[in-house]
Amino acid sequence: MFSRSALRTSSRLFSTSAPRQTKVAVLGAGGGIGQPLSLLLKSDPLVTSLSLYDIRGAPGVAADVSHVDTASEARYLVNGYAADHLDDALSGAKVVVIPAGVPRKPGMTRDDLFNTNASIVRDLASAVARVAPDACILVISNPVNSTVPIVAATLEKAGVFDPKRLFGVTTLDVVRAARFLAGVSGATPNDTPVTVVGGHSGATIVPLLSQSSYGKGVTGEAYAALVNRIQFGGDEVVKAKDGAGSATLSMAYAGAKFANAVLRGLNGEKGVVTPTFVKSPLFEDKGVDFFSSNVELGPNGVEKIHPIGQLSAEEEKLMEACIPELKKNIEKGKAFAA
Numbered sequence: 001m002f003s004r005s006a007l008r009t010s011s012r013l014f015s016t017s018a019p020r021q022t023k024v025a026v027l028g029a030g031g032g033i034g035q036p037l038s039l040l041l042k043s044d045p046l047v048t049s050l051s052l053y054d055i056r057g058a059p060g061v062a063a064d065v066s067h068v069d070t071a072s073e074a075r076y077l078v079n080g081y082a083a084d085h086l087d088d089a090l091s092g093a094k095v096v097v098i099p100a101g102v103p104r105k106p107g108m109t110r111d112d113l114f115n116t117n118a119s120i121v122r123d124l125a126s127a128v129a130r131v132a133p134d135a136c137i138l139v140i141s142n143p144v145n146s147t148v149p150i151v152a153a154t155l156e157k158a159g160v161f162d163p164k165r166l167f168g169v170t171t172l173d174v175v176r177a178a179r180f181l182a183g184v185s186g187a188t189p190n191d192t193p194v195t196v197v198g199g200h201s202g203a204t205i206v207p208l209l210s211q212s213s214y215g216k217g218v219t220g221e222a223y224a225a226l227v228n229r230i231q232f233g234g235d236e237v238v239k240a241k242d243g244a245g246s247a248t249l250s251m252a253y254a255g256a257k258f259a260n261a262v263l264r265g266l267n268g269e270k271g272v273v274t275p276t277f278v279k280s281p282l283f284e285d286k287g288v289d290f291f292s293s294n295v296e297l298g299p300n301g302v303e304k305i306h307p308i309g310q311l312s313a314e315e316e317k318l319m320e321a322c323i324p325e326l327k328k329n330i331e332k333g334k335a336f337a338a
């Protein structure tokens with residue numbers, strides 16, 4: 001499928017390490033994110049079996065994706081599960097990715113999705129707790145700042161919460177930051193990685209440009225515009241899609257990239273570090289116990305949570321705006337789950 005020069009891109013998306021048996025389940029596989037995400041996961045050499053679940057359309061997506069001639073191991077299975085087969089879909093899954101739920105329309109905030117998505121995510125988390133309590137759970141459904149605490153509380157109630165295995169997927173912010181900084185600096189995104197910390201909505205998204213060799217050179221109005229674009233990149237897509245949803249393709253790319261990082265960690269690869277929204281001690285003293293920062297991934301999930309490091313004066317200000325909003329979002333999730 002890929003020419004030799006294109007392989008460089010695909011190897012950036014999927015780094016490999018010695019594969020082991022890893023079954024990945026996608027809950028919401030029939031949706032705008034779920035479909036391309038399932039396709040990308042089918043191309044990840046670390047995924048040995050794919051379980052696609054949705055209340056609508058998953059068997060069709062599975063039949064379609066199963067024809068793709070990657071990972072041609074004879075035992076490789078792609079199965080699709082309809083509404084009343086969630087437990088079958090989760091059985092034996094080591095990684096569960098959740099993009100189930102409604103997306104935004106223009107004029108909505110991610111928090112406006114709470115009323116619909118909170119119960120979807122809670123019910124899926126209950127099933128994971130029952131059927132695949134040891135799985136790593138990767139939450140994509142918005143509002144991530146609230147849905148991750150909901151999943152945590154649901155697992156806790158079931159007596160199976162392990163903070164090392166629950167992740168809010170904030171990779172799209174990292175992908176956007178690298179892409180937009182590359183656009184400003186004239187470099188390639190490969191050379192412009194940016195650590196993005198905080199949460200996943202507007203002011204809670206805090207890009208640490210001062211810690212990037214290209215980013216620290218961006219100042220004044222260009223800096224303000226770049227930060228704004230990273231924080232509100234999601235709105236850019238929602239507006240352009242004009243009522244037809246939010247980011248799906250770039251999110252599928254980001255979700256597959258993060259799933260690959262988790263799988264590499266589970267495989268024992270060392271030095272896999274990326275930002276993700278996890279139960280975190282970093283700002284607990286401010287009442288914020290979930291936070292995205294660089295996390296080293298390992299055989300049990302979270303291996304080590306890195307501190308956020310030195311901030312510029314501008315970034316201190318961004319953090320001041322982030323923390324109270326994030327606290328509110330987290331508390332809202334906890335109150336719902338209680």
Ligand SMILES: NC(=O)C1=CN([C@@H]2O[C@H](COP(=O)(O)OP(=O)(O)OC[C@H]3O[C@@H](n4cnc5c(N)ncnc54)[C@H](O)[C@@H]3O)[C@@H](O)[C@H]2O)C=CC1
Nearest residue numbers: 028030031032033054055100101102103140141142172251
């Ligand atoms: N974390 C992030 O960076 C991002 C998160 N998102 C979020 O991802 C979610 C999904 O977005 P799209 O795929 O565009 O939406 P979509 O509407 O295209 O797909 C959602 C899918 O979830 C399914 N679904 C609904 N309830 C379900 C349930 N109980 N069990 C299983 N499946 C169920 C629907 O049938 C549908 O196929 C939204 O909440 C969106 O805001 C979107 C982009 C980025």
Ligand SMILES: O=C([O-])CC(=O)C(=O)O
Nearest residue numbers: 104142172234235246247
């Ligand atoms: O903007 C949205 O609603 C979807 C999303 O989280 C993103 O694209 O970052």
